[in-house]
Amino acid sequence: MEILTDEILKKVIQKRASASHKGTYGRVLIVGGSANFGGAAIMNALGAVQAGAGLVSVATDPSNFAALHAQLPEAMVTDYQQDFSDLMAKQEVILIGSGLGNQLDILKRVLERVQKNQILILDGSALTMLSQNPIKLPDCQLIMTPHQMEWQRIGEVPIADQSREDANWEALVNFQPEPILVLKSNHTQVYAENCVHQLSVGGPYQATGGMGDTLAGIIAGFVAQFKPLKDAVLAATYIHSAIAEELSKKAFVTLPTTISAQLPYYMKKYEALQPEDMPIKG
Numbered sequence: 394m395e396i397l398t399d400e401i402l403k404k405v406i407q408k409r410a411s412a413s414h415k416g417t418y419g420r421v422l423i424v425g426g427s428a429n430f431g432g433a434a435i436m437n438a439l440g441a442v443q444a445g446a447g448l449v450s451v452a453t454d455p456s457n458f459a460a461l462h463a464q465l466p467e468a469m470v471t472d473y474q475q476d477f478s479d480l481m482a483k484q485e486v487i488l489i490g491s492g493l494g495n496q497l498d499i500l501k502r503v504l505e506r507v508q509k510n511q512i513l514i515l516d517g518s519a520l521t522m523l524s525q526n527p528i529k530l531p532d533c534q535l536i537m538t539p540h541q542m543e544w545q546r547i548g549e550v551p552i553a554d555q556s557r558e559d560a561n562w563e564a565l566v567n568f569q570p571e572p573i574l575v576l577k578s579n580h581t582q583v584y585a586e587n588c589v590h591q592l593s594v595g596g597p598y599q600a601t602g603g604m605g606d607t608l609a610g611i612i613a614g615f616v617a618q619f620k621p622l623k624d625a626v627l628a629a630t631y632i633h634s635a636i637a638e639e640l641s642k643k644a645f646v647t648l649p650t651t652i653s654a655q656l657p658y659y660m661k662k663y664e665a666l667q668p669e670d671m672p673i674k675g
């Protein structure tokens with residue numbers, strides 16, 4: 394097991410080339426946010442846009458359009474009950490499930506159309522629906538971001554056993570293709586390429602609804618613009634809790650939207666650093 398440090402940010406976050414444009418930094422489609430859980434899709438989108446994704450679209454319930462645009466005019470919207478397969482085909486990254494609720498038709502429609510060269514992130518309600526319905530996973534690069542209860546449901550690993558790495562690996566091989574697993578808890582671990590990486594940052598000041606929706610959005614934003622995939626997931630997972638820890642020095646709770654708002658400033662400190670550079674202060 395490896396402990397994640399800010400070395401991963403020095404490795405992953407790159408200074409942007411002058412000769413680049415929004416298309417260079419990835420297209421992300423978020424599918425989520427039912428009428429009751431619109432905030433989840435908004436927090437996905439805030440995480441992805443503030444992390445630097447070039448173009449972010451949100452397929453959601455139309456009742457969320459105005460609230461999303463009021464917070465984030467950078468995001469584009471479409472009605473998730475309509476056919477959005479043309480939009481899907483243009484994406485590098487698709488994130489589905491945050492606040493989606495029990496909408497099996499939408500999940501099936503998206504999973505059927507995902508292409509091999511796309512990255513699919515499964516969060517929240519998508520994981521819960523997959524645990525309750527026999528649906529084949531698409532042949533593409535998969536990332537799953539369950540919290541402990543969701544992992545118990547979909548991975549069938551009781552929460553009491555999730556501290557055992559062997560139990561989590563055994564469950565992971567049942568998924569084909571094998572996903573990168575971001576197993577969220579008070580000591581979040583990432584399972585990828587035969588290695589477990591554990592967070593050394595973060596704390597209970599993060600225990601607010603929407604914290605995981607924000608992480609899923611940040612992961613989408615990072616994998617859209619940084620390579621290789623595994624390092625981008627590790628860096629996103631690290632920065633989400635590192636910002637929270639930094640904020641917690643002055644704040645009792647660290648709201649998901651505040652973490653997203655800090656992303657561009659926190660990332661800036663790492664753009665020109667290389668893994669061997671001295672740790673930075675402040």
Ligand SMILES: NC(=O)C1=CN([C@@H]2O[C@H](COP(=O)(O)OP(=O)(O)OC[C@H]3O[C@@H](n4cnc5c(N)ncnc54)[C@H](O)[C@@H]3O)[C@@H](O)[C@H]2O)[C@@H](O)CC1
Nearest residue numbers: 430431432433490491492493517518540541542578602603
């Ligand atoms: N503002 C919003 O729109 C929000 C929407 N949300 C969405 O609501 C849907 C349901 O998700 P929930 O996670 O609330 O419900 P779930 O029913 O999937 O899981 C929550 C239950 O799991 C338990 N649990 C055990 N270990 C846990 C851990 N380590 N972390 C979190 N919970 C743990 C909790 O006590 C709780 O009873 C998801 O689609 C989610 O994305 C939530 O993200 C909350 C905020």
Ligand SMILES: Nc1ncnc2c1ncn2[C@@H]1O[C@H](COP(=O)(O)OP(=O)(O)O)[C@@H](O)[C@H]1O
Nearest residue numbers: 540577578579595596597600602603604605606
């Ligand atoms: N006590 C804690 N210590 C560290 N991180 C925490 C703690 N409580 C929650 N978190 C983090 O907050 C996030 C919660 O995710 P999740 O339960 O999916 O939230 P939501 O679905 O409400 O957006 C995870 O990244 C988790 O690691």
Ligand SMILES: [Mg+2]
Nearest residue numbers: 517540605606
């Ligand atoms: Mg969640």
